Amino acid sequence: MPSTDKQSLELRSPTRLVRAIVSLLVAAHFAAILVTYSANWRRSGIQDDTLTLGQPYLIGLNWYVEMLPIDWNRADSADLEARLSVQEKNETERIVLLDSNADTVDRAKKRSLLRLLVSVIEAGDDDGAALLLSSIISHEQASATRTQKPIVSVRLEKLLDAGDANYSVLYEATVKQASDGTIQFLPVLEPQRTVPATRSETSAPAA
């Protein structure tokens, strides 16, 4: 522990009232941190109510964490190996955009993005999945290393079990791009469904 000057304790310590106030604040702060951290992956009703009440403090000052991979990796469904690939027009080979085995400098973020994508698709959040896929495809098409051929299909595959040797298709869709840049996905497995990939930009962002 760093050394302390105990001899000057009496001279320099704050008054009893200040000490009491600071002590209460410190105790409340760490109680809130404890609730936040313990609710990272799963939470009870009491935890949820407490966190909702404390949002201005916890989120505003960035104490809040959610789905943080503090345990490096979770042995749950969303963490099984996965990859997102696309196919260009008139091409037969698929290009892998995101892979859980990536070894780039930002691989932790790529794994988080892939985990998020798998989670929203498994949860049936069509709006979220379409926005995420649209963002990824737009990024890929804008990247300087790419050919100018448009992307016509997208496929998300993952291992259904840790012992599996082959990937299973979790989601596959045809990509339709309008001239104004909006992207729509026509799921191959459910052709009757069209997921809009646009979101109203009129709502003000968090500020």
Place this chain on the structure above:
Amino acid sequence: MKTIRETIHQWNGFWFCPMQLRDVAATRLFVSIAALTLFLFYFLTSNQWFGSTGWFNTSAGLHFAGQGIEGTGASYRWSILYHFPNSGPIIAGIGAFACLFAASGRLAPLGCSVAWVCMVMFQHRAPLLVGICEPLITASLLYLCLAPSHRIEERNQSKVSVFGNVAIRLVQVHFALWILFSLATMLSTEGWWTGESVRRLLADGQGLLPRTWAVPHVAEGLAHGTILFQIGILACIANPTIRSIGWWVVLAFVAVMLLVISDWLYAIAIFATASSIWSPPFFRKAISTS
């Protein structure tokens, strides 16, 4: 009654004793270096991730922050990256500059505050993509805003401060809670008891170890080691008689972490925050001879 008085006395001694500003400045130096490294990462990758054509553009960011949905707390997230998606490198540059101030000890509270604001903007932009090192560094920066400025090389080494002590104590307690959080989360997963979580990470090639090492015995050994080292860190914090070996236990924990996931930013963050409890031996020697 005596026990309560003793507890209050110990509590006051822990939180309200003045601390030498040189010790405070040393921790701030390490945390600033960790923050600087993170800003370098943001500088290189922010447009690729949060730019107008990034992996995670503004529309996706707003949706997953819960914008417009009651109870998600999205209205408390403030980041100009929502309004100016391509401003990431500028924010990272300002943050890095502020870290230099904080590290030098000049205008340190201001440096820490500016660095904290800049760092939070990146985390509020994509809360679900935040890495494990980021909350730890951000929290430490905010705590260190309380500590007064002081340069390590300053001649007057007897300067002390109660605010400096409170700041360091906050970093120490937060670090202990963080290790407890990590340990408890790992123990709640079956894969950390059987070694399967580590085996899968090794098979993914995430760490420094080659994929061929993803065999049960190695994975089990590393999984048990990770758990034991975290228990060891907490034991060293709680027990003053073994506290002196804590630095080496932290070193061992970080070494295992690098072998399994090689998250260098997390390694730097752990070292920086652990320095509030244990100054690295090489650093102690260096400042004692200066």
